[in-house]
């Protein structure tokens with residue numbers, strides 16, 4: 279197995295972007311038991327790495343600090359968090375246009391510093407979470423530069439990786455991201471492969487790994503193409519319910 283995993287919130291709300299704390303702990307236990315290494319993105323994407331997973335969180339929900347950090351520390355595993363900086367300390371519920379009515383408390387800078395100290399690298403997910411395809415070059419530049427600068431100023435480390443808001447990208451957006459970041463991740467449900475575009479790295483969304491049975495069989499399911507089948511289904515149905523939150 280050679281893949282990047284996507285999470286948003288680690289909680290029991292049952293929303294489309296929630297993943298339960300019990301399943302999160304089980305998944306890390308299973309990865310450890312099956313000797314699938316959990317790596318940081320630099321190591322996972324290095325030439326020669328053929329096996330391993332990276333854990334990523336999108337947006338910046340407080341539950342990552344409350345419910346994921348302690349489990350990651352217990353397992354001594356690294357992770358990355360793609361942060362939307364306008365949502366930090368947000369007093370208003372987030373996301374603002376919650377389709378299913380679920381909103382989330384967001385991280386503050388003290389919690390982000392604690393995450394970084396605990397081995398979770400804080401990466402870029404823009405300042406305001408726009409559809410990048412609709413922006414001019416200057417606007418893209420502002421969205422990323424302002425976010426990167428703020429993160430650098432608060433945490434002393436500028437982001438090296440980027441996640442497209444909603445997973446939306448096109449050639450213009452990829453050409454913008456490629457020279458700016460070591461890697462940019464999408465919401466395409468696939469494992470990593472050879473000769474990948476660093477500006478279009480696929481990820482496996484934990485949304486599709488919600489039952490203990492699936493989690494325990496994660497490695498063999500991937501070999502059998504379980505998640506690529508979900509990708510095809512999602513495309514056929516034209517369902518954007520996930521993408522709207524990504």
Ligand SMILES: [Zn+2]
Pocket residue numbers: 336337403407442443444523524
């Ligand atoms: Zn997002």
